[in-house]
Amino acid sequence: MGTVTDAPSLVPALPGGYYTDPAVFEAEKRRIFERSWMCVGRADAVPQPGRFLRADVGDESVLVVRGRDGEVRAFRNLCRHRGARLCTDESGTVGNSIRCVYHAWTYGLDGRLIAAPNMRRIPDLVKEDYGLHRLRAEQWQGYVWVSLDPDAPPLAAQVEPQLADRLGGPAVLDRYGIDRLGTATTIVYEVESNWKSIIENFTECYHCPTIHPELTAALPQFRSGYGSISGGGGGAGATFAEDVEGFSLSGKAARPRLPGLLAEDDRAFHGIILRPNAFIILVPDHVAFFRLEPQGPGHTRVVVDWLFDREVMAADGFDPSDAVAILDITNRQDFEACRRCQLGMRSSAYRGVLVPAEHIIGDFYSYYLDALGGPPAASQQPGSAAGSEMGAS
Ligand code: FES
Ligand SMILES: [Fe+2]
Structure with missing residues (x-):
């Protein structure tokens, strides 16, 4: 000095x-x-299974959901059918599943595609291939942090x-x-x-x-x-x-x-x-x-x-x-x-x-x-x- x-x-x-x-x-x-790694919200904003929060990371809308197993997962807030945004509120409850409001494709809280109307007539729609896009998420200091980069080093x-x-x-x-x-x-x-x-x-x-x-x-x-x-x-x-x-x-x-x-x-x-x-x-x-x-x-x-x-x-x-x-x-x-x-x-x-x-x-x-x-x-x-x-x- x-x-x-x-x-x-x-x-x-x-x-x-x-x-x-x-x-x-x-x-x-x-x-x-x-x-x-971007901080997207407080983990206790999703206290129970089915509760979600939503945040913007770059051009992506990110959906953070607590699963039935208690795990907090992050997904792109994007329907795999024709791209409708699944949740538009800042936070709330999806219930037992995440259902797209457009044609009702429905995803489990773990992101798996579980149902779509007339599914038997769409043999090419393999459920395992059409789950929500999962993102990396970590919890730290009571907050959920998300990275869109699969190669980013840990938080x-x-x-x-x-x-x-x-x-x-x-x-x-x-x-x-x-x-x-x-x-x-x-x-x-x-x-x-x-x-x-x-x-x-x-x-x-x-x-x-x-x-x-x-x-x-x-x-x-x-x-x-x-x-x-x-x-x-x-x-x-x-x-x-x-x-x-x-x-x-x-x-x-x-x-x-x-x-x-x-x-x-x-x-x-x-x-x-x-x-x-x-x-x-x-x-x-x-x-x-x-x-x-x-x-x-x-x-x-x-x-x-x-x-x-x-x-x-x-x-x-x-x-x-x-x-x-x-x-x-x-x-x-x-x-x-x-x-x-x-x-x-x-x-x-x-x-x-x-x-x-x-x-x-x-x-x-x-x-x-x-x-x-x-x-x-x-x-x-x-x-x-x-x-x-x-x-x-
Ligand atoms: S865009 Fe979501 S079900 Fe069609
Ligand atoms: Fe200041």
Whole structure:
């Protein structure tokens, strides 16, 4: 720290086309969302056999169903007959089987084709050949993660290096026992912004003193604009202001700390981004879990779950609103800033720069450009400024 180097203090941001060009978004679907493990929803959203949840991964609609055997399976949400989307709701119950509304081909909860009208007159329709397309699914931190890539390494290979980088390893996250918590509140934000801007916003805190009075009152070190909302490495986290008892709008602590936490966690705030589509905030009495569903170059659905200890939730008088409020206000401040950037990035004159407090975003650029693996389309390389200077900061 404090060393004077020759490194430039301003480095170019990614050109605007990366955020606005539909060709880039198409490439991201193919090369990132359809190749990575994507968080698609909370496992307890499918508590019993026949319950389902649905999510978008790239161009695919993904159906997650709990089978009669209790196993959670993921399928392409696609009828093998003529392609009708099987489930259109976000979540719900299919009952004992998944029946297509068009011509009534019917699939078991394990994806096998079990019936089709006039099946005896269709001798070529071999049931074993026309089951739903199964996708790889894993459960981790109480969430279902799906990969469309049959060759992707296991989910652990995607998340563990990121955990090591931000929190020094899995120990901090494990203490919060996220898979044992219950969901008290879920808010879906339809954000008119590119998904990368949202991740970049979570990464830097240069904006915190300007747009987050509530957050910086609770966490004074964010007032400096330095550091990263998603953790500075080593697992230390940010510390509550002296007069703040809990991460809530009033600053009061209405609940005990989560079982499994240590005294050192009592006044700590941790944030961690798990690329490409999850972000977790850890505070003593609850966890907020963000899941991004990129819908287009300029539109991202952000689904945020506020998770609490189930016993605390069941007690009389449980009211999470104070805890939800501080983060909901902060989210809306962030997403409005992202929306404004989305508007500005369309300008032909846009040439953004990163200041030193934002150089950490260069790490995200490195990941992103590597994952993208080259120009999105031969004829449509967005802008020209992104290049070798991006990664080093
Ligand atoms: S499209 Fe599903 S049964 Fe025909
Ligand atoms: Fe922010």
